[in-house]
Amino acid sequence: xxxxxxxxxxxxxxxxxxxxxxxxxxxxxxxxxxxxxxxxxxxxxxxxxxxxxxxxxxxxxxxxxxxxxxxxxxxxxxxxxxxxxxxxxxxxxxxxxxxxxxxxxxxxxxxxxxxxxxxxxxxxxxxxxxxxxxxxxxxxxxxxxxxxxxxxxxxxxxxxxxxxxxxxxxxxxxxxxxxxxxxxxxxxxxxxxxxxxxxxxxxxxxxxxxxxxxxxxxxxxxxxxxxxxxxxxxxxxxxxxxxxxxxxxxxxxxxxxxxxxxxxxxxxxxxxxxxxxxxxxxxxxxxxxxxxxxxxxxxxxxxxxxxxxxxxxxxxxxxxxxxxxxxxxxxxxxxxxxxxxxxxxxxxxxxxxxxxxxxxxxxxxxxxxxxxxxxxxxxxxxx
Numbered sequence: 001x002x003x004x005x006x007x008x009x010x011x012x013x014x015x016x017x018x019x020x021x022x023x024x025x026x027x028x029x030x031x032x033x034x035x036x037x038x039x040x041x042x043x044x045x046x047x048x049x050x051x052x053x054x055x056x057x058x059x060x061x062x063x064x065x066x067x068x069x070x071x072x073x074x075x076x077x078x079x080x081x082x083x084x085x086x087x088x089x090x091x092x093x094x095x096x097x098x099x100x101x102x103x104x105x106x107x108x109x110x111x112x113x114x115x116x117x118x119x120x121x122x123x124x125x126x127x128x129x130x131x132x133x134x135x136x137x138x139x140x141x142x143x144x145x146x147x148x149x150x151x152x153x154x155x156x157x158x159x160x161x162x163x164x165x166x167x168x169x170x171x172x173x174x175x176x177x178x179x180x181x182x183x184x185x186x187x188x189x190x191x192x193x194x195x196x197x198x199x200x201x202x203x204x205x206x207x208x209x210x211x212x213x214x215x216x217x218x219x220x221x222x223x224x225x226x227x228x229x230x231x232x233x234x235x236x237x238x239x240x241x242x243x244x245x246x247x248x249x250x251x252x253x254x255x256x257x258x259x260x261x262x263x264x265x266x267x268x269x270x271x272x273x274x275x276x277x278x279x280x281x282x283x284x285x286x287x288x289x290x291x292x293x294x295x296x297x298x299x300x301x302x303x304x305x306x307x308x309x310x311x312x313x314x315x316x317x318x319x320x321x322x323x324x325x326x327x328x329x330x331x332x333x334x335x336x337x338x339x340x341x342x343x344x345x346x347x348x349x350x351x352x353x354x355x356x357x358x359x360x361x362x363x364x365x366x367x368x369x370x371x372x373x374x375x376x377x378x379x380x381x382x383x
Contacts, residue, residue, distance in 0.1 A: 030097040041092040045085030053077060066135040068128070075124040075131070083117040086110055112173050119169035123162050130154055148222040152239060155223065156216035159241050160209075208242045211259045215239065221261060221268055226335045228267035229256065233335075269335050276335050277311050278342035280328040282349055288360035290316060293326060296352050297345070301330065306341040308333045323362045 028036065053073055060069035090110040093103060133154055137147035214220075216239075221227060225236045229246060232254055238245040244261060246254040260266075269276060282293070294314045301307045311331035318325035330345055332338040353361060 034096045034098055037092050037095045038089060041088040042085045045088045046081070048088075049077075049081050049084050052080070066132065068132060071128050071131050075127045076121060079117055079120045079124055083114070083121060086113050086117060090114060108176070111176060115169050115172050115176075119165050122165050126158055126161055130158055148224050149219060151224075152219060152222040153216045155239055156212050156241075160212075163241070208258050211262045212239070212241050214262055215258065220271075221266075225271070226269040226274070228269070229260075230254065274334040275308065275310070275331060276338040277329055277331045278338040278345075280330070280342050280346045280349070282326040282328065282346075282353075283323040283362050284326060284353065284357075285322075285360045285363055286319075286324055288324075288326075288353070288357055290314065290326065292357065293328070293349065293352075296349065297328060297330075300345060300348055304341070304344075306332050306337045306344070322364060 056069040056073055060067040062070070090107065093107055093110075096103070098106065133150060137150050221236050221244075223236055223239065227234065227236060227246060232246065232248050234246040234248040234254060236244065237247040237253070239258070242258055244256050244258055246256065248254055297312065297314055301312055308331050311329055313327075313329040315327050315329075316324050317327040328345060328349070330338075330341050332341045
């Protein structure tokens with residue numbers, strides 16, 4: 001007797017016979033068998049996810065500042081908690097006695113769910129890469145130019161990548177329906193006209209996209225750059241596909257369209273270096289010895305934690321009829337430290353003048369001259 005199997009139909013018959021024998025051995029009705037298979041598929045998926053997470057946690061180095069395995073669990077744990085049960089339930093459909101009228105819609109729902117979760121896994125997988133790059137290139141470090149450049153590019157690419165994956169997932173879901181595939185084939189004939197219409201409709205979106213690409217790669221600004229826009233001083237907090245968020249110094253947020261930064265001028269205080277020179281103006285009387293201000297500035301800056309040791313200057317830059325203008329220049333490693341250093345130097349120089357040279361503070365002088373005596377006696381006033 002030959003045991004050779006020559007057709008797929010015979011394989012299906014043997015498979016159905018094996019399932020039937022298992023059901024009869026357990027003495028289960030058809031509905032109970034289906035419930036048992038589905039329950040086992042879901043439980044197996046959950047247990048498989050727990051086992052994988054346990055293996056990754058056991059493998060991860062918890063003492064390291066960054067763990068790739070723990071980061072993967074953080075971003076991919078929840079998507080896989082849905083993906084594995086859905087996948088196993090989908091694979092278990094051939095083991096069910098479910099009528100064909102129900103089997104097709106159930107299979108279609110499971111297929112759509114799997115497509116959505118796979119897109120979720122891919123997008124979150126990019127976030128794992130982004131977290132690793134964030135660890136390797138710390139934007140909070142003192143010398144963070146390369147880090148801010150990479151973060152800006154990665155943030156933009158993440159958003160573009162997410163949009164593309166979402167669009168592909170939607171297309172895969174729609175193309176899984178035969179009726180939609182037929183409609184799509186018919187639309188190909190009018191693709192020329194429709195592309196022109198879509199082009200006009202998506203003009204703003206495309207301009208934002210190109211502006212984002214220009215910012216991401218030409219980089220007139222980066223994440224954490226210090227900028228002055230619309231008369232406001234702040235830092236670049238977020239760059240999206242359509243807008244940029246500027247964190248103002250008083251914690252307000254200025255939201256601008258991304259095309260603003262490619263079409264209008266703005267100040268970038270940290271484009272090539274974060275070092276800045278701060279200016280302090282002092283107005284004093286002409287009798288003040290300027291050399292005393294220089295000596296006091298030397299004393300103040302000698303051990304000052306905010307001064308970077310590069311720029312230190314005292315000059316008389318202007319004069320008026322009442323005072324002379326003394327300009328003090330100091331430098332610091334970034335704009336925040338420069339502002340604090342300016343305020344501190346201004347306060348202490350004013351205190352120095354109050355204590356050591358109070359007579360040299362700005363003052364208005366008035367000198368009275370007596371009128372010359374007249375030879376003629378004053379006329380008597382008569383009523």
